[in-house]
Amino acid sequence: xxxxxxxxxxxDFYPDERAVQKAIFxxxxxxxxxxxxxxxxxxxxxxxxxxxxxxxxEIKQQIFxxxxxxxxELALRPxxxxxxxxxxxxxxRELVKPVKWFTIGKxxxxxxxxKGRAREFFQLNAELYGSDKPEADAEIIILAINCLKNxxxxxxxxxxxxxxxxxxSGLISxxxxxxxxxxxxxxxxxxxxxxxxxxxxxxxNEKLTKQQTSELKKISSLKGNPFxxxxxxxxxxxxxxxxxxxxxxxxxxxLLPNKSVQLDLSISRGFAYYTGMVFExxxxxSKLRAICGGGRYxxxxxxxxxxxxxxxxxxxxxxxxxxxxxxxGLLPKISTGxxxxxxxxxxxxxxxxxxxxxxxxxxxxVEIDLMQRKLGKQLEYADSIKxxxxxxxxxxxxxxxxxxxxxxxxxxEEKKKIEELV
Amino acid sequence: xxxxxxxxxxxDFYPDERAVQKAIFxxxxxxxxxxxxxxxxxxxxxxxxxxxxxxxxEIKQQIFxxxxxxxxELALRPxxxxxxxxxxxxxxRELVKPVKWFTIGKxxxxxxxxKGRAREFFQLNAELYGSDKPEADAEIIILAINCLKNxxxxxxxxxxxxxxxxxxSGLISxxxxxxxxxxxxxxxxxxxxxxxxxxxxxxxNEKLTKQQTSELKKISSLKGNPFxxxxxxxxxxxxxxxxxxxxxxxxxxxLLPNKSVQLDLSISRGFAYYTGMVFExxxxxSKLRAICGGGRYxxxxxxxxxxxxxxxxxxxxxxxxxxxxxxxGLLPKISTGxxxxxxxxxxxxxxxxxxxxxxxxxxxxVEIDLMQRKLGKQLEYADSIKxxxxxxxxxxxxxxxxxxxxxxxxxxEEKKKIEELV
Numbered sequence: 001x002x003x004x005x006x007x008x009x010x011x012d013f014y015p016d017e018r019a020v021q022k023a024i025f026x027x028x029x030x031x032x033x034x035x036x037x038x039x040x041x042x043x044x045x046x047x048x049x050x051x052x053x054x055x056x057x058e059i060k061q062q063i064f065x066x067x068x069x070x071x072x073e074l075a076l077r078p079x080x081x082x083x084x085x086x087x088x089x090x091x092x093r094e095l096v097k098p099v100k101w102f103t104i105g106k107x108x109x110x111x112x113x114x115k116g117r118a119r120e121f122f123q124l125n126a127e128l129y130g131s132d133k134p135e136a137d138a139e140i141i142i143l144a145i146n147c148l149k150n151x152x153x154x155x156x157x158x159x160x161x162x163x164x165x166x167x168x169s170g171l172i173s174x175x176x177x178x179x180x181x182x183x184x185x186x187x188x189x190x191x192x193x194x195x196x197x198x199x200x201x202x203x204x205n206e207k208l209t210k211q212q213t214s215e216l217k218k219i220s221s222l223k224g225n226p227f228x229x230x231x232x233x234x235x236x237x238x239x240x241x242x243x244x245x246x247x248x249x250x251x252x253x254x255l256l257p258n259k260s261v262q263l264d265l266s267i268s269r270g271f272a273y274y275t276g277m278v279f280e281x282x283x284x285x286s287k288l289r290a291i292c293g294g295g296r297y298x299x300x301x302x303x304x305x306x307x308x309x310x311x312x313x314x315x316x317x318x319x320x321x322x323x324x325x326x327x328x329g330l331l332p333k334i335s336t337g338x339x340x341x342x343x344x345x346x347x348x349x350x351x352x353x354x355x356x357x358x359x360x361x362x363x364x365x366v367e368i369d370l371m372q373r374k375l376g377k378q379l380e381y382a383d384s385i386k387x388x389x390x391x392x393x394x395x396x397x398x399x400x401x402x403x404x405x406x407x408x409x410x411x412x413e414e415k416k417k418i419e420e421l422v
Numbered sequence: 423x424x425x426x427x428x429x430x431x432x433x434d435f436y437p438d439e440r441a442v443q444k445a446i447f448x449x450x451x452x453x454x455x456x457x458x459x460x461x462x463x464x465x466x467x468x469x470x471x472x473x474x475x476x477x478x479x480e481i482k483q484q485i486f487x488x489x490x491x492x493x494x495e496l497a498l499r500p501x502x503x504x505x506x507x508x509x510x511x512x513x514x515r516e517l518v519k520p521v522k523w524f525t526i527g528k529x530x531x532x533x534x535x536x537k538g539r540a541r542e543f544f545q546l547n548a549e550l551y552g553s554d555k556p557e558a559d560a561e562i563i564i565l566a567i568n569c570l571k572n573x574x575x576x577x578x579x580x581x582x583x584x585x586x587x588x589x590x591s592g593l594i595s596x597x598x599x600x601x602x603x604x605x606x607x608x609x610x611x612x613x614x615x616x617x618x619x620x621x622x623x624x625x626x627n628e629k630l631t632k633q634q635t636s637e638l639k640k641i642s643s644l645k646g647n648p649f650x651x652x653x654x655x656x657x658x659x660x661x662x663x664x665x666x667x668x669x670x671x672x673x674x675x676x677l678l679p680n681k682s683v684q685l686d687l688s689i690s691r692g693f694a695y696y697t698g699m700v701f702e703x704x705x706x707x708s709k710l711r712a713i714c715g716g717g718r719y720x721x722x723x724x725x726x727x728x729x730x731x732x733x734x735x736x737x738x739x740x741x742x743x744x745x746x747x748x749x750x751g752l753l754p755k756i757s758t759g760x761x762x763x764x765x766x767x768x769x770x771x772x773x774x775x776x777x778x779x780x781x782x783x784x785x786x787x788v789e790i791d792l793m794q795r796k797l798g799k800q801l802e803y804a805d806s807i808k809x810x811x812x813x814x815x816x817x818x819x820x821x822x823x824x825x826x827x828x829x830x831x832x833x834x835e836e837k838k839k840i841e842e843l844v
Contacts, residue, residue, distance in 0.1 A: 003511075003727045004469060004471070004472045004475075004508045004511070004726055004727060005469070005508075005512075006464075006465055006468075006508070007465060007467050007468065007469060007494055007496050008492075008494060010465035010467055011465065012462070012463075012464055012465065012508075012509050012512070013462060013463035013464075014462055014509070014513065015460035015461065015462055015523070017463075018460075018461050018462055018463045019460075019461070021463065022461065033787050034783040034784075034785075034786065034787055034788060035783060035787075035788070036760040036787055036788060036789035036807075038437035038440075038441075038758060039437065039440045039441070039444065040434070040435060040436055040437055040440055041434075041435035041439075041440045041443065042428075042434055042435075043428055043429060043432035043433065043434065043542050044466065044528055044542065045429050045432055045486070045498075045530070045542060046428075046429065047426060047427070047429060049426070050426045053426075064467070064488050064489075064491070064496075065488065065489045066486050066487065066488055066489065066498075067486075067487045067488065067489055069486070069532050070430075072429055072430060074429050074486075076467075076488075076498075082426075086426045086427075086428070086434075087434050087436065089425075089426070090427075090434070091436065096803065096806045096807060097793075098792050098793060101437070106466055108467070110491050110492075120465050120466065120467060128792070130793075131792045131793050133792060133793060133794050135790075135791070135792040135793070135794065136792045136793075139792055142780075146783070254773075255773075255776065304426055305425045305426060336460060338458040351676075351677075354677065358564075361456040361457060361568070362456075363456075364456065365455050365456055365457075365458055366456065366457070366458060367458035368557075369557070370520050370550070370553045370555060370557040370558045370561055371519075371520060371552075371553050371555060371557070371558075372555050372557065381518065384518045385458075385518060
């Protein structure tokens with residue numbers, strides 16, 4: 001006999017796990033709505049050409065592609081930005097700007113499953129189109145912060161690391177030529193994961209000189225209190241692009257809460273399409289991967305065939321977030337037991353018991369015996385599913401119209417008419 | 423410039439459409455919970471061998487298969503029953519019976535998109551494992567009925583057509599040999615969609631005699647008031663299997679509401695794996711496809727490697743359901759506008775306005791200007807996004823601590839402290 005299994009890196013959520021997950025998603029969704037972000041629902045399947053348009057061919061290795069049926073070359077989304085951008089472009093003429101959209105859904109990546117990383121995962125994705133102002137950057141970052149605060153995290157539990165691509169590339173450009181800036185940014189992005197030796201090796205593989213390598217190390221070590229770092233940077237000889245980036249950061253900082261925000265020049269978010277602000281939020285103790293990340297990509301909508309449109313957004317995956325909640329003892333505690341179990345005492349009163357259950361179900365979560373079990377077995381079952389109350393229905397109850405209700409937590413019993421319950 | 427499109431038969435849900443969809447799903451989910459069904463979340467991707475185990479190779483044509491990465495042969499689920507069954511089998515030892523699970527999620531089928539049928543669709547799926555009693559059949563049917571009633575449908579809007587596979591195959595077996603019973607059931611299942619001539623042609627293609635064909639037509643015409651049809655059937659000479667099926671139907675009918683239930687011998691739900699009760703719900707005017715369908719499959723868990731376990735369930739897709747709601751004028755009306763728009767009058771009061779918005783967001787859906795627009799443009803925007811109230815923040819308001827609030831529907835203005843609002 002074959003024993004079927006769930007695909008590698010893809011999780012089954014049983015009722016208890018699903019209840020926790022749902023409570024987390026409900027909180028995220030409520031937070032996004034409070035910021036007047038509106039929920040959209042793009043397809044899970046997109047054309048492969050859409051998914052590879054901004055990130056190039058290399059992402060193809062991570063994408064689950066569908067076998068061709070007909071002429072369409074389709075794939076499972078590895079992220080939400082392309083689908084959102086496609087939807088924006090299709091209706092951009094009639095949409096009132098700024099457009100603020102979010103979704104919570106599944107995405108897929110073919111990579112080695114490990115702690116905090118799976119092949120099928122959920123993600124909250126939020127995008128804001130149409131504003132190039134620091135207010136929009138701040139809105140995205142504050143939304144991400146509030147998502148965490150509303151889940152119960154304290155501001156000291158996490159750290160928000162912001163940076164600006166213009167500032168970073170401007171600083172790099174003072175020692176490294178234009179054609180190597182992207183390479184240098186990717187190296188900086190990896191710097192926190194590499195030892196000093198590994199960093200130097202990778203730099204020399206990319207044909208950077210020792211002086212360039214040392215300059216990159218210096219840049220990527222600029223992190224900490226934003227005003228101190230800005231002070232350090234302002235002492236440097238800045239290219240115009242770096243000046244512009246620094247100005248953006250200063251405007252943004254005025255709009256952000258002080259406590260948990262750091263300026264961190266080692267954050268560059270890998271992808272070449274970011275054009276301005278970039279940020280990540282991580283747990284303060286750095287035990288886990290980044291909990292969320294995002295930034296500004298003012299050229300992205302053009303890639304998808306739309307008019308030049310400023311855009312900023314972020315994504316927050318469920319895997320690291322759940323580990324973080326667990327670590328802080330903040331996983332929602334959900335009771336999945338029904339409000340009432342209607343215990344039926346005799347075969348003659350079954351229809352009456354069914355009617356009681358039906359009435360209660362207008363308001364409550366109600367279970368009733370479906371196995372023609374004797375009363376004792378019914379009560380064992382009610383106990384094992386953690387029913388909060390048991391209602392007894394027998395011939396006495398039918399005659400008197402008074403139901404005996406037992407609170408299973410306190411053991412207290414009382415008699416009530418059905419009308420008093422609904 | 424490429425204009426990207428959503429894949430054929432797969433829909434983008436923009437905010438207004440998503441809000442309607444969410445209201446429908448919330449209602450379905452609340453109804454399922456009221457019956458003490460618990461939500462589970464299986465992966466969207468399953469092994470192809472799991473998905474083809476019960477329905478054979480022919481369903482492969484409808485399944486979107488993933489290009490192989492590594493050794494797993496994976497595909498997108500075309501339905502939920504296999505994934506649920508796999509999850510049940512994996513934990514069946516520790517699960518308290520009966521197990522009652524539901525989910526609302528996406529599924530995919532490669533077929534020609536048409537009214538009420540799409541390649542990517544949502545479905546409510548509910549399964550009940552571990553009870554072979556009529557109470558379990560009734561629970562599933564009443565849940566489906568209540569899903570519709572809680573969405574606003576009247577009992578006269580729809581009709582519940584029930585049948586029993588044992589009864590049907592027992593009746594057929596009196597004229598048709600064992601090896602052709604499945605063929606005959608599939609023909610009966612199609613009968614309502616075929617003209618008399620087409621029916622006869624298909625029957626003769628299947629090498630059925632004229633007498634057999636006429637007998638099948640007679641059986642499939644048995645539909646209507648359950649007690650009348652039972653009366654007609656009881657006059658016939660019944661094989662033991664038909665007797666057993668009839669008995670099951672009689673026990674079930676005692677547990678169902680009379681009004682909208684018909685006994686309909688032409689319902690057989692196509693698939694060979696149904697073993698007892700089968701049912702469909704359709705709109706009374708027969709304008710649309712079936713809104714939902716399901717039945718009992720007591721051999722199914724064994725196919726997936728588990729012990730013999732009685733099982734009954736149903737699925738309800740979003741496409742036909744949405745058409746039905748539309749037809750009856752019952753689509754939920756959702757206002758997507760924010761509760762408050764905080765209008766900021768001068769650059770000096772921006773931080774104050776931001777703080778007001780932040781406080782209100784603890785309770786409400788709140789929008790604020792992110793474009794550095796002048797007041798007039800802000801109000802135009804508030805209007806176009808259908809904000810319910812506008813709060814004005816200027817230097818007077820900062821000084822006095824009193825906010826001017828305008829109700830955009832009534833035009834009424836009042837002054838309040840922020841503490842009165844949250």
